[in-house]
Amino acid sequence: MAAKQQRQIHKRVSIFIFILILIFILIRGLLIPGLAMPVFSGPDNALERTAAGIPVYARVTIAAVGDVMVHSPQFKAQYQRETGLYDFTNNFRFIKPYLLQPDLALANLETTFGGEALGYSGFPRFNTPDSLADALKDAGFDLIVTTNNHTLDTGMSGVFRTIDILRERGLQVIGTRKPEDEKSYIVKESNGIKIGFSAYTFETPRV
Known part of the structure; x- marks a missing residue:
């Protein structure tokens, strides 16, 4: 019984450490230039938007x-x-x-x-x-x-x-x-x- 509880504790600790590492990677990517996920924008030659955000199609x-x-x-x-x-x-x-x-x-x-x-x-x-x-x-x-x-x-x-x-x-x-x-x-x-x-x-x- 004690061995089973110990395995559960190790499992929870492992998951917790994994989540911490994932959060660290995401924060690092946002703070360091060049590591952040690139933002892609579609072609703007056929679609523009007015000041009110209404799409205007060419x-x-x-x-x-x-x-x-x-x-x-x-x-x-x-x-x-x-x-x-x-x-x-x-x-x-x-x-x-x-x-x-x-x-x-x-x-x-x-x-x-x-x-x-x-x-x-x-x-x-x-x-x-x-x-x-x-x-x-x-x-x-x-x-x-x-x-x-x-x-x-x-x-x-x-x-x-x-x-x-x-x-x-x-x-x-x-x-x-x-x-x-x-x-x-x-x-x-x-x-x-x-x-x-x-x-x-x-x-x-x-x-």
Whole structure:
């Protein structure tokens, strides 16, 4: 009986010592810089709080348009006899106000800019005058999706030239990229919110 009581006393003493050690460690961590538990805060780019503590959420609006494609009757109708050039700006004049309202606007481009030397054409192999890129920029688009079933309509040279024409106008391209490009995606920041964009297609028919 005495042995049992002695074991219980040792057990209680051990628990008491353990609690003291634990308290000592916690106090030491709070008092010594660098040993305290780090305080993590979530990203403050999407959520702010007013003086009253009411959460205020940042918002981003995105407009997505597709498909932008130009059939033969369309590009022929945009030919300006006075200048000998093509002007597609009037194609977007009624939707331009809506494209300028959102923070970001993107379009799926279902044609290529293979160049005049290849001859402009509509379906089934689209090759459109470069001035369409000017019209896209003027309309308010920020990003252009270039991967779809018409990506290879003017071959690989057309793929790369399309990228160049769009980038020269200040438009960002997602879906296709040049060999020297490192990333297959684009990250845009708007109103303090970062948004990732990428694009894929299930087929690119042979030409």
